[in-house]
Structures are given as structure tokens and as C-alpha cells.
Amino acid sequence: MTSDILSAIIVSGIVLGSGYALMASGLSLVWSTLGIFNFAHGVLMTLGAYLAWTVSDAAGLDFGLATGIAVSIAAMVGVGILIERVVVRPFYDHRDILLITVMTTLAAMIVIQKGIQLIWGARLKQLAPIMPGNVRLLQTTISAQEALIIVLAPLVLCALWLFLGRSRIGRAIRAVGQNPSAARLIGIDVSLIFIIAFAVSAVLAGLTGVLLGSVRLLTPEFGAEPLVKALIIVIFGGLGSLSGTILAAYIIGLLEATLVFLVGIYWAPSLIFVLLIFVLILRPQGLLGKVVR
Amino acid sequence: MSNNTNALEIVDLRAGYDASDVLLGISLHVGLRERVGLFGPNGHGKTTLLNTISHVIGPRAGSIRFMGEAIDALASQKIVARGLIHVPQANRLFPDMEIMETLELAAFTPRAQKELKTNLECVLSLFPRLAERRRQQCKTLSGGERQMLSIGVGLMCAPRMLMLDEPTLGLSPKLKDELAEAIAEISSRGIPLLLVEQDIAFVLSLVDRMYLVDHGEISREINRGAEVDHQDIMDMYFGSERA
Ligand SMILES: Nc1ncnc2c1ncn2[C@@H]1O[C@H](COP(=O)(O)OP(=O)(O)OP(=O)(O)O)[C@@H](O)[C@H]1O
Ligand SMILES: [Mg+2]
Numbered sequence: 333m334t335s336d337i338l339s340a341i342i343v344s345g346i347v348l349g350s351g352y353a354l355m356a357s358g359l360s361l362v363w364s365t366l367g368i369f370n371f372a373h374g375v376l377m378t379l380g381a382y383l384a385w386t387v388s389d390a391a392g393l394d395f396g397l398a399t400g401i402a403v404s405i406a407a408m409v410g411v412g413i414l415i416e417r418v419v420v421r422p423f424y425d426h427r428d429i430l431l432i433t434v435m436t437t438l439a440a441m442i443v444i445q446k447g448i449q450l451i452w453g454a455r456l457k458q459l460a461p462i463m464p465g466n467v468r469l470l471q472t473t474i475s476a477q478e479a480l481i482i483v484l485a486p487l488v489l490c491a492l493w494l495f496l497g498r499s500r501i502g503r504a505i506r507a508v509g510q511n512p513s514a515a516r517l518i519g520i521d522v523s524l525i526f527i528i529a530f531a532v533s534a535v536l537a538g539l540t541g542v543l544l545g546s547v548r549l550l551t552p553e554f555g556a557e558p559l560v561k562a563l564i565i566v567i568f569g570g571l572g573s574l575s576g577t578i579l580a581a582y583i584i585g586l587l588e589a590t591l592v593f594l595v596g597i598y599w600a601p602s603l604i605f606v607l608l609i610f611v612l613i614l615r616p617q618g619l620l621g622k623v624v625r
Numbered sequence: 626m627s628n629n630t631n632a633l634e635i636v637d638l639r640a641g642y643d644a645s646d647v648l649l650g651i652s653l654h655v656g657l658r659e660r661v662g663l664f665g666p667n668g669h670g671k672t673t674l675l676n677t678i679s680h681v682i683g684p685r686a687g688s689i690r691f692m693g694e695a696i697d698a699l700a701s702q703k704i705v706a707r708g709l710i711h712v713p714q715a716n717r718l719f720p721d722m723e724i725m726e727t728l729e730l731a732a733f734t735p736r737a738q739k740e741l742k743t744n745l746e747c748v749l750s751l752f753p754r755l756a757e758r759r760r761q762q763c764k765t766l767s768g769g770e771r772q773m774l775s776i777g778v779g780l781m782c783a784p785r786m787l788m789l790d791e792p793t794l795g796l797s798p799k800l801k802d803e804l805a806e807a808i809a810e811i812s813s814r815g816i817p818l819l820l821v822e823q824d825i826a827f828v829l830s831l832v833d834r835m836y837l838v839d840h841g842e843i844s845r846e847i848n849r850g851a852e853v854d855h856q857d858i859m860d861m862y863f864g865s866e867r868a
Contacts (some may be wrong), residue, residue: 440839500730500733503726503729504730506719506722507719510720510722511719515717516681516702517679517681517705517710517712517735518705518731518778519733521702522702
């Protein structure tokens with residue numbers, strides 16, 4: 333393997349991993365706070381990208397990219413809150429909340445995806461890149477937008493990590509995830525924390541959509557494959573561990589890039605699944621997960 | 626009518642879970658500087674009573690007043706904000722958080738935040754063992770340390786009244802004495818106390834007055850100094866043939 337092939341694999345793996353990390357961290361946040369999987373997380377990414385496109389693109393409202401991104405991110409706060417309200421909140425006291433919300437969030441995903449198809453049509457769209465042009469990195473050329481993703485993802489994740497670790501609200505989110513009744517007894521409004529966790533998670537999904545929307549083409553199914561990857565990553569990283577999720581995202585990104593090079597794009601996804609099954613047989617709790625939740 | 630001679634006043638409180646009624650009409654009060662015990666066999670509703678007061682579960686009937694104001698319709702966080710603090714039984718707290726982080730977080734309401742510094746000093750001087758282990762995670766604490774942290778967390782909430790649910794559950798006699806001292810110290814600062822305990826000697830050493838809970842009702846009230854009828858207590862535990 334020559335060094336430029338190796339560096340191409342590494343760079344494309346890191347680009348993939350950065351997107352996955354942004355995507356999966358939102359999913360992981362909701363899991364560790366509420367104990368549910370939000371299957372609508374992928375379609376939130378799609379929605380974020382389409383909203384940014386409509387506001388920014390010349391074929392839409394033509395307000396420019398910065399406005400488009402800002403509007404999209406702000407809208408995601410509302411969408412996150414709405415999803416929590418409509419498909420999660422009614423089932424908080426239910427014993428089988430995990431299973432019920434698999435159903436309800438899947439339903440939300442389908443409804444939103446069909447809605448997107450209805451509003452924006454099936455025609456492919458693409459966001460303008462935040463940074464146009466190309467850059468050279470480790471003897472490989474990538475688009476400046478991809479380079480931006482590589483830089484931005486760790487910054488956003490660091491901010492998320494600091495928020496959860498240091499801020500009052502962030503700590504309250506973790507407290508609610510670890511012991512909601514004890515959190516309630518120190519004066520934390522648990523349902524408000526659930527709303528905040530959903531809003532932050534939706535913003536992360538929207539941000540991923542906005543960033544990837546100029547690297548890939550927008551279709552109503554834009555977020556479907558990232559959702560599946562993010563699910564795998566959250567499980568592989570160890571349920572409830574944000575650092576595990578982030579580590580797993582980059583590992584899977586690099587693994588995918590390697591497999592694409594070795595066996596081609598056709599077999600790579602299935603091979604990733606097979607490898608993960610082996611890993612989970614050896615380490616059922618995932619990379620950094622706790623043995624029991 | 627507001628009554629300013631009591632911190633807590635409960636009248637005919639009923640509560641339970643799903644189809645089962647646990648509290649069958651409880652009335653009690655705790656004075657402004659009073660320490661009151663709550664004693665009764667396992668499963669007779671002591672924890673349920675505290676859970677209802679702090680609105681972890683909703684009351685089905687009856688009234689709860691704190692510092693003269695009705696609180697039975699308030700959400701838990703609002704009750705905490707008013708300073709009625711419930712330290713729950715066998716609280717495992719936040720497993721992955723460190724002691725210091727937990728204490729800081731516990732000063733969550735705006736009022737508690739204002740008192741964070743003084744309350745933290747107070748907790749660490751009351752329980753020096755917590756100060757020694759400030760970076761240790763809750764899940765790795767011993768039973769005694771966890772109980773101390775649990776009470777410390779209650780103090781960080783800036784209590785105007787404390788309700789402690791079996792703070793010495795499963796602890797050695799030596800640790801019990803240590804905790805008794807800490808609790809006495811806390812209440813000597815004028816914080817009224819409602820103390821649930823299974824250890825009769827422990828309660829009597831700490832309280833001014835005590836209620837016996839029997840099948841979701843208050844069966845007796847015992848004043849300090851009054852002759853404690855141990856037969857009553859034996860009856861509660863082993864059943865009574867007397868009329
Ligand atoms: N979450 C719950 N769901 C249903 N029933 C419950 C629940 N919690 C307690 N109970 C029932 O309510 C009754 C009273 O329980 P509670 O915990 O209040 O007793 P307790 O007096 O605190 O006992 P202990 O001294 O053992 O702590 C018991 O019969 C118990 O099984
Ligand atoms: Mg109890």
C-alpha cells in the first residue's frame with residue numbers, strides 16, 4: 333500500500349468519522365438522558381439540510397448561506413421540542429417506553445420524510461459549501477468543506493462535552509440520565525431537561541445535515557443511512573457513554589474507508605456489520621460502556 | 626387559614642400506587658423548630674408519605690401545607706425551591722458523578738445557588754470524609770459515605786426543613802452515632818426535621834416527638850419524656866392479641 337493511498341484512506345475515514353460523530357452524539361445524548369432511541373434523528377438531519385437549502389439557495393428564498401444555516405439551526409430547536417412533545421412525552425410513565433418510542437419515533441420519521449418529499453419533491457438538491465475550493469491534506473486533495481467538517485466536528489463535540497461536564501444545565505442533563513428521581517428531589521425540572529436534551533440533539537442532527545448537504549446530494553432519504561450508522565456507533569461505543577460514541581464514530585469511519593478501499597463500496601457496509609457483531613460478542617457492553625445500565 | 630406555628634402540616638392525606646391505597650388518611654404536623662420522628666414497620670407507608678409530601682407521587686386526597694402555604698399541587702422542583710427537602714431512602718445518587726460535582730449540582734435552585742459556598746463549607750466540615758474523597762464517583766462510595774453524601778446533597782439544597790428517610794439503614798453502630806451527631810448538629814441550626822427510622826433508640830435520641838405509623842395511618846403520638854410504651858412498639862412488630 334503506497335503512502336498516498338494510505339493517507340487517502342485515513343483522510344476519508346476521518347471525514348466520515350467526523351460526520352458520524354456529530355450525528356451519533358445527538359442520538360447518544362437522548363439515549364443517555366431518556367433511555368430511548370430517537371429513530372427520527374436521521375430525518376432531522378435531512379430536514380435541517382432542506383431548510384437551509386430553501387432559505388439560502390437562489391432557487392429558494394435566496395437569503396444566503398449564513399442566514400440559511402442560522403434559520404435551520406433555530407428551527408431544529410423547535411422541531412426537537414415538537415418531537416419530544418408529540419411522540420415521546422405521552423409515554424414517560426409507561427413501563428415499555430423504550431419499545432413504544434421505537435414505534436412512535438419511527439412513525440415520526442416516516443411522516444417527516446414523506447412531508448419532505450411532498451414539499452421539496454424528489455429532485456436532487458445540494459447546499460452551497462460554506463467554504464468553496466479544495467485543500468491538500470496529507471498528500472490527498474479534499475474539498476474545503478470536508479476539511480471544515482474535520483475541524484468543526486471536534487470543536488462542536490468539545491463544546492458539547494464542556495456543556496455536559498461543566499455547565500449547570502449540562503450537569504442536570506447527566507443527573508437526570510443517571511437518576512431521574514434523585515434529580516427531581518434536588519429541584520431539577522426533569523421534563524424541562526428532557527426537552528432541552530431533545531433540542532440539543534436535534535440541533536446536532538441539523539448541523540450534521542447542513543455540513544454534509546454540500547458534500548452529498550440531498551434526497552428525502554438523505555439521513556437514513558447516517559441514522560443506521562449512528563445507531564451502530566452508539567451501541568458499539570457503549571450505551572450511555574458520549575466519549576465511547578465519539579471514539580466509535582472515528583473508528584467506524586476509518587474502518588469504512590479501509591473496507592471501501594479493500595472490498596469496494598458494495599460489500600463494505602455488510603462487512604462493517606459482521607465485524608461489529610464479532611466485537612459485540614467479545615465485548616457486549618461496547619467500547620466504553622458500562623456492563624449494566 | 627395559614628398557621629405560622631408549624632413548618633409542615635398534613636391533614637387526612639391519602640395516596641398510593643395504581644390500584645393500591647397505602648396512606649389511608651394521615652394527619653401530622655412538624656413545628657418550626659421541631660424534630661419529629663416517624664416510626665413503623667416495613668411496608669407501612671413511611672416512604673410513601675415522604676414521597677407524597679415531596680410530590681414524587683401525587684396525593685389522592687387531603688392537604689399538605691409548608692410554612693403555611695398549600696404545596697400539595699406543586700411539582701417536586703417547586704417544593705424543593707421552597708426549601709422542603711426530601712433525602713430519600715437508600716439514595717444511590719448519580720453513579721458517574723464525583724462527590725464534589727454532585728454537591729455543587731445539588732445547589733440547583735436559585736436560592737440554593739446563592740448559599741452554595743457557605744453550605745458547601747458546612748457539609749465538608751460536617752462530613753470530613755467527603756472532603757477527603759472529593760473526586761470519587763458516587764457509585765464507588767461505601768454505604769456510609771453514600772448516606773453522608775445523601776444528607777450533604779440535602780443540605781446543599783438550602784433546606785428550610787429536612788425529611789430524612791432511614792439515614793442509617795444498614796450502617797454499623799459507630800457510623801450510626803456519627804450520623805446521629807451530624808443530624809443533631811444540623812437541627813441545632815434551627816432546621817426542622819422529619820426523621821424516618823427503624824431504630825427506635827436512634828429516633829428517640831434525636832427527636833422531640835414521634836409518630837407511630839401503622840398500615841398507612843398514624844396509630845400513636847409519643848412525646849419526648851413521656852413514658853415510651855415498648856409494648857406498643859412490640860405489638861406493631863409482632864402483632865397484638867389485645868383489644
Ligand atoms: N412504586 C411502588 N409501586 C407500587 N407499590 C409500592 C411502590 N412503592 C411502595 N409500594 C408499596 O407501598 C407500601 C408501603 O411502602 P413504603 O415504601 O412506603 O413502606 P415503608 O414504611 O417506607 O417501608 P420500609 O421501612 O421498608 O422502607 C408497600 O406495600 C409497598 O410494597
Ligand atoms: Mg421506606
